[in-house]
Amino acid sequence: MGKVLLFNPRSANHSWRIPNSILQVAASIEDKWDYALVDGNRERDPWEKIQQQLDTGTFSYFGCTVMPGPQLKQAIPFTKQVKESYPRVTTVWGGYFPSNQYRSCLNSGYVDFIIDGPGDFAFPRLLECLEKGEDCSYVPNLIYRKKLEIVRTQKESIPDQDLLPQLPYERLNSFYPIKGYLGKSYLGQRTAAYHSSMGCPFTCSFCAVVPIYNARWKGRSARLVYKDIKYLIDTHGADAVEFHDNNFFVNEKRTVDFSKLILQERIAWWGEGRIDTVDKYKDESLALMREAGCKMIFFGAETGSQELLRAMDKGGMQTPDQMKRFAERLRKFDIIPEYSFVLGFPGPSAEKVMEQIENEIAFIKEVKRINPDTEIIIYVYSPVPTEGSDLYEQVKESGFRFPEKLDDWLSHDWQTFDLRKNPLTPWLKPYMVDKIKDFETVLNARYPTVADFKLTRFQKLVMKKLSGLRYQLNFFAFPYELKILQKFWLRYRQPEVEGFFMEHT
Ligand code: B12
Numbered sequence: 465m466g467k468v469l470l471f472n473p474r475s476a477n478h479s480w481r482i483p484n485s486i487l488q489v490a491a492s493i494e495d496k497w498d499y500a501l502v503d504g505n506r507e508r509d510p511w512e513k514i515q516q517q518l519d520t521g522t523f524s525y526f527g528c529t530v531m532p533g534p535q536l537k538q539a540i541p542f543t544k545q546v547k548e549s550y551p552r553v554t555t556v557w558g559g560y561f562p563s564n565q566y567r568s569c570l571n572s573g574y575v576d577f578i579i580d581g582p583g584d585f586a587f588p589r590l591l592e593c594l595e596k597g598e599d600c601s602y603v604p605n606l607i608y609r610k611k612l613e614i615v616r617t618q619k620e621s622i623p624d625q626d627l628l629p630q631l632p633y634e635r636l637n638s639f640y641p642i643k644g645y646l647g648k649s650y651l652g653q654r655t656a657a658y659h660s661s662m663g664c665p666f667t668c669s670f671c672a673v674v675p676i677y678n679a680r681w682k683g684r685s686a687r688l689v690y691k692d693i694k695y696l697i698d699t700h701g702a703d704a705v706e707f708h709d710n711n712f713f714v715n716e717k718r719t720v721d722f723s724k725l726i727l728q729e730r731i732a733w734w735g736e737g738r739i740d741t742v743d744k745y746k747d748e749s750l751a752l753m754r755e756a757g758c759k760m761i762f763f764g765a766e767t768g769s770q771e772l773l774r775a776m777d778k779g780g781m782q783t784p785d786q787m788k789r790f791a792e793r794l795r796k797f798d799i800i801p802e803y804s805f806v807l808g809f810p811g812p813s814a815e816k817v818m819e820q821i822e823n824e825i826a827f828i829k830e831v832k833r834i835n836p837d838t839e840i841i842i843y844v845y846s847p848v849p850t851e852g853s854d855l856y857e858q859v860k861e862s863g864f865r866f867p868e869k870l871d872d873w874l875s876h877d878w879q880t881f882d883l884r885k886n887p888l889t890p891w892l893k894p895y896m897v898d899k900i901k902d903f904e905t906v907l908n909a910r911y912p913t914v915a916d917f918k919l920t921r922f923q924k925l926v927m928k929k930l931s932g933l934r935y936q937l938n939f940f941a942f943p944y945e946l947k948i949l950q951k952f953w954l955r956y957r958q959p960e961v962e963g964f965f966m967e968h969t
Pocket residue numbers: 472474475476480481482483484485486488489505526527528529530531532533534535536556557558559560561564579581582583584587659671672673708709710848882883884959960961962963964
């Protein structure tokens with residue numbers, strides 16, 4: 465039986481976190497296959513490490529997890545190199561990028577198989593099939609090429625999260641000391657990353673989770689989540705947790721049960737949720753969560769326009785009024801709402817797109833007025849292929865196309881596209897992107913984020929004073945003075961390249 469080499473391409477410049485994707489894939493084969501892990505975040509030259517392993521001649525499979533954006537910078541050339549130098553090694557990709565962009569991956573000729581969605585059962589089954597030389601069409605969640613045709617096998621339902629094994633932390637620790645994954649953050653000195661559920665019950669048409677999970681969600685029970693976290697606290701000294709779930713707060717009872725259990729550990733934690741879901745929580749649940757360490761929650765606020773919320777299929781009950789009310793409500797519980805907005809959706813004319821951007825800016829300022837502690841994250845809309853949604857139809861009509869060749873994703877433009885900085889969307893003109901970016905600069909100076917824990921009070925004061933008039937008068941253009949200060953003082957938060965709020969110690 466050939467060994468499996470699992471690779472996590474570099475995803476962050478310096479704030480590394482526990483590589484849960486590749487670790488969960490490792491868990492799925494833990495007792496059955498011999499494997500090795502290479503983490504591009506932790507290696508100065510990961511290719512050298514991969515080569516050393518493959519040169520032993522004992523490996524038959526190369527598994528790589530891939531997110532769009534910077535992970536492609538290692539995923540693409542290294543996989544290509546594996547195929548060229550070790551043609552007998554089978555290459556398997558998994559994660560959000562290949563699941564959504566499977567055509568260009570398979571057309572490349574160097575990605576043999578794609579696991580589309582959860583790999584917990586599909587990956588060991590694929591290995592078994594390949595080992596026995598059997599037909600793979602019975603392996604669920606698989607996309608592959610059979611002669612000229614692309615075959616997609618049946619999607620299996622999300623696995624019962626309580627039946628999944630604990631992640632092989634000790635094994636990871638033997639490759640890379642876990643301590644190196646627990647960084648300093650706003651939450652604590654040693655922040656761990658944990659993933660406690662899969663999917664999301666909603667179908668927002670801008671979201672990459674939808675084509676993979678189709679509005680399904682399953683969570684690991686509070687008891688097992690607590691057990692895993694307790695292990696990270698007791699064995700590796702974690703003192704804070706970032707929940708990386710797409711939607712941690714779907715089930716109020718699970719959140720409350722977890723809060724009751726974690727209360728005694730006195731750690732801080734953070735997760736992502738929906739405004740309308742958490743707004744339904746009882747006051748006593750919110751109070752308990754805060755007492756149990758929930759300091760901040762990330763919410764996809766998306767837009768202050770009711771019309772756009774409908775157009776993007778946000779679903780649920782979220783309304784602009786509720787978003788404002790809810791920001792105020794969380795203030796009473798001392799939980800910081802982190803609202804993420806997506807600006808730059810398509811519109812019928814350039815004037816309308818610009819008008820919408822201006823409306824969003826006004827709405828964000830209103831939210832800030834109601835609860836100045838609200839953290840604002842601004843993204844420029846970058847489409848995902850949510851086939852069948854009105855939004856994606858509109859995107860295609862505008863002439864927007866994803867690259868057909870995998871190598872094209874390495875170009876500078878497509879790299880920055882997925883960092884949601886350079887939208888490459890025909891309806892967004894450069895002056896519109898400037899407006900968004902300049903507003904972001906002024907906003908970040910007027911309200912330095914709590915995650916900038918290194919900024920002194922004096923520095924914050926200077927930023928606030930310098931940006932105050934601009935903010936008040938809505939004059940955002942050419943904010944060079946603020947950019948210079950931000951460059952020197954804070955490199956303000958860029959979760960997309962630096963991790964959510966981690967700083968590596
Ligand atoms: C942690 C995280 C990060 C971390 C890095 C993580 C790391 N590995 O070091 C940071 C903060 C750096 C980051 C950055 C970005 N991220 Co990110 N990230 C996540 C997050 C929150 C968790 C990933 C995770 O650990 N999941 C847990 C594991 C268990 O789940 P999984 O990855 O789905 O794995 C399962 C299957 O997919 C499959 N599988 C996955 N890999 C493999 C590999 C093999 C071989 C096999 C067989 C199977 C397989 O099996 C696994 C087990 O069932 C996800 C959202 C999410 N909840 O998943 C977003 C997410 C993946 N990120 C996303 C994006 C867009 C980005 C960015 C490109 C941009 C941005 N603005 O955030 C940047 C840049 C990435 C980069 N620098 O390369 C999007 C992808 C959307 C898309 N268009 O496809 C997601 C889905 C968030 C979202 N909803 O928008 N991210």
